Amino acid sequence: MKRNVYADHAATTALSDTALNAMLPYFQEKFGNPSSLYGFGQAAKADLDAARAEVAACLGAKPDEIFFTSGGTEADNWALRGVAEARGGKGRHIITSTIEHHAILHTLRYLEKYEGFQVTYLGVDSEGFVNPADVKAAIRPDTILISIMSANNEIGTIEPVTEIGAIAREAGVLFHTDAVQAVGHIPVNVDRWNVDLLSLSGHKFHGPRGVGVLYVRKPLRLPPLIHGGGQEKGRRSGTENVAGAVGLAAALKEAAAHLDGEGARLTALRDRLMDGLLSAVPRCKITGPRENRLPGTASLVFECVEGESILLRLDAMGIQSSSGSACSSASLDPSHVLLGIGLPHEIAHGSVRLSLGRENTGEDVDYMLKVIPEVIAGLRAMSPIWED
Amino acid sequence: MYSEKVMDHFSNPRNVGEVENPNAEGQVGNQKCGDIMKMTMRIEDGVIVDVKFKTFGCGAAVATSSMATELVKGRTIEEALTLTNAAVAEALDGLPPQKLHCSVLAEEAIKAAIADYYTRQGIDPSPIVGEGCVGCCDCCGHEH
Numbered sequence: 001m002k003r004n005v006y007a008d009h010a011a012t013t014a015l016s017d018t019a020l021n022a023m024l025p026y027f028q029e030k031f032g033n034p035s036s037l038y039g040f041g042q043a044a045k046a047d048l049d050a051a052r053a054e055v056a057a058c059l060g061a062k063p064d065e066i067f068f069t070s071g072g073t074e075a076d077n078w079a080l081r082g083v084a085e086a087r088g089g090k091g092r093h094i095i096t097s098t099i100e101h102h103a104i105l106h107t108l109r110y111l112e113k114y115e116g117f118q119v120t121y122l123g124v125d126s127e128g129f130v131n132p133a134d135v136k137a138a139i140r141p142d143t144i145l146i147s148i149m150s151a152n153n154e155i156g157t158i159e160p161v162t163e164i165g166a167i168a169r170e171a172g173v174l175f176h177t178d179a180v181q182a183v184g185h186i187p188v189n190v191d192r193w194n195v196d197l198l199s200l201s202g203h204k205f206h207g208p209r210g211v212g213v214l215y216v217r218k219p220l221r222l223p224p225l226i227h228g229g230g231q232e233k234g235r236r237s238g239t240e241n242v243a244g245a246v247g248l249a250a251a252l253k254e255a256a257a258h259l260d261g262e263g264a265r266l267t268a269l270r271d272r273l274m275d276g277l278l279s280a281v282p283r284c285k286i287t288g289p290r291e292n293r294l295p296g297t298a299s300l301v302f303e304c305v306e307g308e309s310i311l312l313r314l315d316a317m318g319i320q321s322s323s324g325s326a327c328s329s330a331s332l333d334p335s336h337v338l339l340g341i342g343l344p345h346e347i348a349h350g351s352v353r354l355s356l357g358r359e360n361t362g363e364d365v366d367y368m369l370k371v372i373p374e375v376i377a378g379l380r381a382m383s384p385i386w387e388d
Numbered sequence: 389m390y391s392e393k394v395m396d397h398f399s400n401p402r403n404v405g406e407v408e409n410p411n412a413e414g415q416v417g418n419q420k421c422g423d424i425m426k427m428t429m430r431i432e433d434g435v436i437v438d439v440k441f442k443t444f445g446c447g448a449a450v451a452t453s454s455m456a457t458e459l460v461k462g463r464t465i466e467e468a469l470t471l472t473n474a475a476v477a478e479a480l481d482g483l484p485p486q487k488l489h490c491s492v493l494a495e496e497a498i499k500a501a502i503a504d505y506y507t508r509q510g511i512d513p514s515p516i517v518g519e520g521c522v523g524c525c526d527c528c529g530h531e532h
Binding site for chain 1: 395398399401404405415419420421422423424425426441442443444445446447449450
């Protein structure tokens, strides 16, 4: 029996009923502009601030440290460019890793090219971990910022953020983390993590698309990235996306309430999926670690087959997945993350990520364990480099 | 991203495998770049009476291999040598720009097999088949 299995939750998730119902009044009934002084506008402002307080509570932050943005990418851009502008007079060196999201890497390339910054790109080990000792060793007198992701989007590695944060704090260097894949999936606390800035995105945890958050630890004040009417206390202009903020907060609160149970459930499904594939398919291996791995993210490489072909064949069987192969992107190189953990090009071309989430069940895993080995065998049968 | 024809040839590729007792065989591409095509042929009296392919690569690589075999099967060597990558892409109702190199690879695989046929006959293939691809990308594994 063919079934539909959405296994690409690291790409995006469906809006939850809770989030949708929380948002609906703000499209027609409560459409007021929070900047308007009349009661109707101020009611929207009160609801926006309630959403802000809910997000803050979920992160262990204060409400006035939460700034709503258009998404994770804007939050990342703002964090890096904001710190570059605010602290550029003190120093022009930034530390990051080679496996960050492009929202980080491309913003840093911009700062290098146009603003004269120097960036140290720390390598990672074969499971994708940044070594905190490498961070410490890379700090220079002119280092103003360390930006290391909380968890990797392709291979699920959860970085040692707490240790890196402690190092940054001791050295007096600001610490930003791109927590887009982590928030709503693993416990996040800005104080325990010692972070000064944290980016998150609503649609990764069943909230709406087009809304994210940048957490900025007081008393740090970032200059705005988006200029205009002075919303968000002058830090992020543009008429507030009240429905988006309310939906993000509702989704985050819901995810936080089920974090432990859902995390354990997904971890068990993920491990059964990865172990099942390892035993059913010869010459494949897991990318990323066994422990300290995002609960829902399974990622593997299959030798002698190409990732785009795998995901097209899986799609035809109702399974939605993604790949870091070159052919699934516009470039001729496979993903920088897979190359970053030391995989040779020819292995990285055969990568598949299956990211499980709320609606996935044990039956979905059973189905994938039946279909994926068949798809791999079918593609290998027409691969000139495969030998039984 | 892909046309219906590309998806059809990817999902139900024609002429997959290796022909029995081939007298022409060509392989192009390399694993590092993520595309390898191997064509085997049986050529009799100057006609490609049978051709099969094996391909490691993306959806477009498989589809172009499949289409290329259809376009040359039953044709004379001379006709097969006039097959261009543009004709393969056109027969598939077009390819996304970043996938055009796959159609080049298909043309190259056909030519490599025919060159091998001539070599086996003791005939220098280069005046007939040409020097192979013109360095369209880094991925053919050829030196020019």
